[in-house]
Structure formats: structure tokens, C-alpha cells
Amino acid sequence: MSKSIIRVEALHKSYVNGKNSLHVLKGLDMNIQEGELVSIMGSSGSGKSTLLNVLGILDNYDAGSYHLDGIHITRMNETKAARYRNQYIGFVFQSFNLISFKNAVENVALPLYYQGVSRKKRNDLALEYLGRMGLRDWAHHLPSELSGGQKQRLAIARALISKPKMILADEPTGALDSQTSREVMDLLKEVNQTGIAMIIVTHENEIAAQTRRIIRLRDGIIESDEENAAFQHESSAAFLS
Amino acid sequence: MLDYLEEILSTLKQNKLRAIMTGFSVAWGIFMLIILLGSGKGLQNGMEFNLRNIAQNAIQIWPGRTSLEHEGLTKGRRVQFTNEDVELLQREVSGIEDLTGRLYLWSEVPITYKSEYSNYTVTCITPAFYRIRRQNLIKGRFINENDQRESRKVLVLSQSIVDNLFKDEDPIGQYVKLGGIHFKVIGVSASPTDKDAKDALIPLSTGQRVFNGSHNVSNLAMTTAYQTVEANKQVENSVREFLAKRHRFLSEDQEALYVWNTMDSVKQSQGAFNGLRIFIWVVGIMTIVAGIVGVSNIMIILVKERTKELGIRKALGASPWSVVQLVLSESLFITALAGFVGMLLGMGVLHGATLILSKVYEGNPMIRNVFYNPSADFGVALSAAIVLVVAGLLAGFIPARKAASIKPIEALHDE
Numbered sequence: 001m002s003k004s005i006i007r008v009e010a011l012h013k014s015y016v017n018g019k020n021s022l023h024v025l026k027g028l029d030m031n032i033q034e035g036e037l038v039s040i041m042g043s044s045g046s047g048k049s050t051l052l053n054v055l056g057i058l059d060n061y062d063a064g065s066y067h068l069d070g071i072h073i074t075r076m077n078e079t080k081a082a083r084y085r086n087q088y089i090g091f092v093f094q095s096f097n098l099i100s101f102k103n104a105v106e107n108v109a110l111p112l113y114y115q116g117v118s119r120k121k122r123n124d125l126a127l128e129y130l131g132r133m134g135l136r137d138w139a140h141h142l143p144s145e146l147s148g149g150q151k152q153r154l155a156i157a158r159a160l161i162s163k164p165k166m167i168l169a170d171e172p173t174g175a176l177d178s179q180t181s182r183e184v185m186d187l188l189k190e191v192n193q194t195g196i197a198m199i200i201v202t203h204e205n206e207i208a209a210q211t212r213r214i215i216r217l218r219d220g221i222i223e224s225d226e227e228n229a230a231f232q233h234e235s236s237a238a239f240l241s
Numbered sequence: 242m243l244d245y246l247e248e249i250l251s252t253l254k255q256n257k258l259r260a261i262m263t264g265f266s267v268a269w270g271i272f273m274l275i276i277l278l279g280s281g282k283g284l285q286n287g288m289e290f291n292l293r294n295i296a297q298n299a300i301q302i303w304p305g306r307t308s309l310e311h312e313g314l315t316k317g318r319r320v321q322f323t324n325e326d327v328e329l330l331q332r333e334v335s336g337i338e339d340l341t342g343r344l345y346l347w348s349e350v351p352i353t354y355k356s357e358y359s360n361y362t363v364t365c366i367t368p369a370f371y372r373i374r375r376q377n378l379i380k381g382r383f384i385n386e387n388d389q390r391e392s393r394k395v396l397v398l399s400q401s402i403v404d405n406l407f408k409d410e411d412p413i414g415q416y417v418k419l420g421g422i423h424f425k426v427i428g429v430s431a432s433p434t435d436k437d438a439k440d441a442l443i444p445l446s447t448g449q450r451v452f453n454g455s456h457n458v459s460n461l462a463m464t465t466a467y468q469t470v471e472a473n474k475q476v477e478n479s480v481r482e483f484l485a486k487r488h489r490f491l492s493e494d495q496e497a498l499y500v501w502n503t504m505d506s507v508k509q510s511q512g513a514f515n516g517l518r519i520f521i522w523v524v525g526i527m528t529i530v531a532g533i534v535g536v537s538n539i540m541i542i543l544v545k546e547r548t549k550e551l552g553i554r555k556a557l558g559a560s561p562w563s564v565v566q567l568v569l570s571e572s573l574f575i576t577a578l579a580g581f582v583g584m585l586l587g588m589g590v591l592h593g594a595t596l597i598l599s600k601v602y603e604g605n606p607m608i609r610n611v612f613y614n615p616s617a618d619f620g621v622a623l624s625a626a627i628v629l630v631v632a633g634l635l636a637g638f639i640p641a642r643k644a645a646s647i648k649p650i651e652a653l654h655d656e
Contacts (some may be wrong), residue, residue: 022491053650056556058648058650059648059650078555078560078561078563079560079562082555082558082559082560083558085557085558086557086558087557087558091557092554093653097552097553097556097653098553099550099553099554100253100550101252101254101255102251110554110557111557112555113244113557114558114559114560114563115558119244158557161559182591222474
């Protein structure tokens with residue numbers, strides 16, 4: 001049996017705003033294994049963004065427990081949280097979240113900067129990852145000089161460079177046209193093939209249909225959590241090996 | 242370290258104009274501080290220049306008229322010093338190092354050399370005089386003990402008198418007529434503060450014998466063996482009491498003697514200049530504070546604008562401390578660089594002023610007694626550097642705390 005990368009038990013989270021308290025997550029249980037390809041679906045207000053923030057150690061939770069790769073993630077100081085994020089999690093966002101005044105290499109190398117990797121080593125590594133994403137020729141361009149698809153590939157390279165255990169992708173194709181969306185999804189699937197767990201938050205059925213397992217959220221509870229029957233096994237990916 | 246600098250520079254390059262404008266306020270503050278401190282130093286140097294012609298622990302005493310009745314004697318009596326006063330003071334009062342009586346001949350004595358002549362003030366002194374009032378010897382020698390003991394008819398002239406009487410001739414060994422009597426010129430001197438001073442000095446014994454016929458002296462000048470205000474004051478008081486007893490007036494009588502205690506006035510003016518310096522620092526630091534507030538303000542705006550970027554950095558593993566460092570070092574970089582520029586400019590202006598002033602002195606040497614060699618020394622530069630670093634850290638403190646408190650989720654979802 002493979003090891004679980006995410007283990008969530010009875011997770012509760014409320015947002016308190018003055019006297020109003022908004023109960024967003026109402027007792028979630030979830031178990032995601034190493035190397036899984038999962039999508040989390042739900043309409044806006046279902047709590048999927050909140051869940052993503054908790055899973056990404058960007059936010060605390062109120063009750064229950066969250067284990068990341070066997071480590072109990074509980075209230076921790078920001079320095080420690082930053083270290084865990086850096087080591088275990090790669091982020092891919094809808095709006096790319098690249099640093100606009102840094103070129104492609106610098107953006108990709110940034111997680112390694114915070115690991116204290118030497119300049120030469122991290123730039124070499126960044127170039128290597130850019131090469132894998134087909135962006136070597138764009139290494140010294142600023143994000144503003146890249147297309148949407150290229151930006152997202154850049155973001156994926158950045159997410160991968162610290163060799164994380166899992167990638168959290170928040171609507172990764174939300175800002176892309178359908179052709180580019182397909183390319184990015186293929187890329188994410190290929191990354192997943194190398195054994196990195198991929199968790200994609202989306203509200204598009206089309207995207208969710210490409211994942212092996214679909215978790216549906218509704219009003220802060222898990223509505224359904226099932227294998228995707230329509231998932232096509234692709235054995236063609238010899239990528240990143 | 243290199244990475245660090247690159248991070249700072251890359252963000253500053255984003256907002257060149259803003260960085261420059263921010264830096265300007267700090268540069269201006271430091272510039273003003275340096276100029277003010279330099280000017281204060283110039284005033285002080287001017288005052289000290291003024292005192293270069295006298296030993297710092299000198300006491301000079303002029304006789305006056307009594308203003309209080311004492312021992313049945315009426316007030317209004319004139320006090321007259323004699324050689325006996327000098328001898329007794331030297332013997333009886335401890336703490337006196339050098340002592341001379343000074344006798345001024347009736348004002349404006351004609352001095353004649355060949356066909357040239359002019360009227361000058363002639364002062365009769367003993368050799369101790371040179372250890373109390375400072376003179377630069379330009380040629381020949383000063384009046385010595387033998388001159389005094391043997392009442393030789395010799396004199397030392399100021400350079401400016403020599404210029405008038407001798408033109409291009411060598412005055413040493415020449416005889417001039419002073420009030421109708423021949424004197425041999427033995428030396429040429431100059432005052433360290435006033436090159437136009439016209440002093441003609443002859444031995445006291447000669448002056449008394451030839452011109453006065455008595456043992457009178459016009460005033461007393463001495464140095465003490467001490468360097469503190471208190472000790473000098475004490476010597477002054479013993480001298481005053483001794484003279485009061487000898488000349489039978491009350492030692493409290495302020496008009497019987499006029500005393501100028503150099504140490505006292507030196508210390509007083511030093512106190513005043515210390516006060517001035519503190520005032521300048523306060524004003525300067527206030528100016529810098531305005532600069533700090535400016536930098537702080539800009540940094541807060543900068544942090545706000547960079548919320549998203551800082552959020553991304555945090556999501557990717559930047560610890561709060563590394564964000565604090567980033568902001569602090571940026572503010573430190575701006576203030577330090579701008580301050581350094583301001584400091585250099587300030588020092589440059591002071592240097593230029595010194596050069597210009599040295600030209601002005603040639604035309605009007607009296608200005609030197611007021612304002613001389615304005616400069617900021619190494620100590621001032623060092624203090625200014627410390628002020629800058631502290632200012633930079635202070636300016637960055639609030640923005641840095643703000644930056645550290647940015648929550649990555651809020652920053653990332655801030656579309």
C-alpha cells in the first residue's frame with residue numbers, strides 16, 4: 001500500500017468577521033496517496049479555496065487534523081510554515097503569480113534562493129527545468145514578454161524546482177484558452193507520472209475529467225469522492241524520466 | 242551577499258525616480274548637518290585663532306582706582322604697581338610660573354631710522370613676557386636676561402615696523418633713535434594673529450631707567466602652573482589678596498584691579514561652543530528625522546505595492562525574517578547611499594569655503610578671528626555615518642514589520 005501524502009480528519013475552519021462567524025469547512029475527511037492525480041471541484045463558496053489554503057499551509061484550521069507526508073501540521077509559526085511550503089509543496093496558480101521584474105531564470109530559481117542554494121547552482125538548475133518546459137530560449141525574458149501558456153509552464157517549472165512531494169494547482173487553466181489549457185493539463189499529467197501528487201482545484205468538468213479521482217465539495221462538506229471512470233490511462237509519458 | 246545586493250538593486254531599479262527623490266531628503270539632512278557642524282567649528286577655530294598670541298593659562302592684571310573705603314583710607318585712590326610687586330609676587334605667591342611687569346611708554350613714541358620715522362607704542366618687558374604673550378621670531382633674537390640685567394639699549398621690532406622704516410635693508414644690528422636715544426635692533430618678530438601689529442619691545446629695566454626714572458610698571462602678566470579653571474582662579478585670588486594687602490584695598494573691591502584670566506574666558510567660550518555644537522546636532526538630527534519619515538513613508542507605499550510579490554515570495558518559502566531583511570536593507574541602502582552623497586557634498590562645500598576664505602583673509606585678516614578653517618573632521622563623519630545607519634534602520638522598521646505581516650493567501654488572491 002502506498003503512503004498517504006495528505007491525511008485530513010474532521011477538518012473545521014471558520015472565518016470570524018466581527019460578530020459574524022462564517023463556517024466554511026464543516027468536518028472534512030480526505031486521504032490522498034503519494035503520486036495521485038486528484039481534482040477538487042465545487043462551485044464558488046463551496047470551500048474549495050479555503051481547503052486549498054489549509055492544504056498549502058497558507059492558512060490555519062480550527063479543529064481536526066492535517067498530516068502532510070506524515071507530519072502533523074498544526075498551528076506553527078510562519079518561519080516553519082514557510083520552510084514546509086518550500087520543501088513539500090509546489091504551487092501553480094490561475095494568475096501565474098510570477099514576479100514581474102524578474103526574468104524567467106530568476107523566477108524559477110527563487111525557491112532555491114530561500115533554500116540557500118548557491119547562485120550558480122540554482123541558475124543552472126533553473127535553466128535545466130526551463131529546458132524541460134521548452135522555455136530555454138526564453139530564459140532571460142520577463143514574464144510580461146511571455147504568452148499565457150508560457151507563463152504557466154514557467155510557474156510549473158518553478159513549482160518543480162524544489163522537488164516537492166505534491167503540487168497544488170489552483171484553477172491552473174482558468175486564464176488560458178482551450179488549446180493552451182490542454183497543453184498545460186498534459187504537462188501537469190506528465191509531471192504526475194513522475195510520482196509527484198497532483199491536486200487540481202477547478203470548477204470545470206472538462207479539467208476534472210482528466211484526473212483519476214474527483215472530490216466534489218458542497219457547502220463545506222465532501223459531497224462525493226470517487227474514482228473517475230472516464231480516466232484514460234496514458235502510458236505514453238516518458239517525460240521527466 | 243551578492244544575491245542580497247542584487248535583490249535590493251532590482252527592486253530599486255523599478256522605481257528609480259522615487260528612490261532618488263527619497264534619497265534626496267536624507268542627503269539634504271546630512272548635507273545640512275555637515276555644513277552646520279563645519280560652520281560651528283569655523284567659529285570656534287576663529288575664536289581659538291584669536292587666542293593664539295597668549296598662553297592659555299595666562300592672567301593679566303591692570304591697576305585701577307579703589308571704589309571702597311578701607312583701613313581709614315578714602316576711595317578713589319589710584320593703585321600703582323612697581324618692581325617690588327613683581328618680586329614679592331614671584332616669591333610669596335605659589336602657583337605662578339612666569340611673571341613680568343609691563344611698562345608702556347607714553348603713547349606713540351617716534352622711532353627714527355635715517356630719514357624715515359614714525360610713531361609707535363613702545364612696551365618695556367622682561368624675557369618672561371615671551372612665555373606669556375606669544376610672538377613669532379622672524380630674525381635675530383628676543384630680549385634676554387642679560388639685556389634686562391644690564392639695561393641694554395636694545396629693541397625688538399614687529400615686521401610691519403621694519404617694513405616701514407628699513408624697506409629692503411637688514412635691520413639687525415642697525416641703530417634706530419627712540420625718543421632721541423639710540424637703540425640697537427636685535428630681532429624682528431610677528432604676532433601670530435595679526436601680521437599688521439606694530440610692537441616695539443625693549444627691556445623693562447632699560448625703559449624704567451631711560452624714560453621713566455622710577456620702578457613703576459603699568460601692568461602685570463603671568464602664567465600659572467596649572468591647566469584647570471579652578472586652579473587658575475585660585476592663583477588669581479591669591480594674587481588679588483596679596484596685592485590688596487600690599488596696596489591696602491579690600492580684596493572684594495572690583496575696581497581696584499582689572500583681571501583678565503585667559504583660562505576662564507577660554508573655558509567659557511568653549512562652553513558656549515559646546516552648547517552651539519549640541520544645538521547644531523539637535524537641528525541637524527531634526528532635519529534628518531524629516532528625511533527618515535520621508536523614507537519610511539515611501540517604503541510603506543512600496544511595501545503596499547509589492548504585497549503580491551512579497552506574498553509570492555512567502556508562498557515559495559520566504560520566512561518573515563527574510564522579508565524583514567529585504568525591506569530593512571533596502572531602506573538602509575537608500576539612506577546610506579544618499580547620506581554618503583550628502584556627506585561628500587557637505588565636505589566639498591566646506592573645503593571650497595576654506596579655499597575661498599583663505600583668499601578673503603589676505604584682504605581682511607580680521608575675519609580670521611571670527612571664522613577660520615570651517616571643517617568636519619573624521620569624528621564628525623563617523624558620527625554622521627552612525628546617524629545614517631540608525632536612520633536607515635528606523636526608517637525601514639515600520640514598513641518591514643508591515644511587510645512581514647503580509648499573509649500570502651490575501652496577497653495571492655488579491656487580483
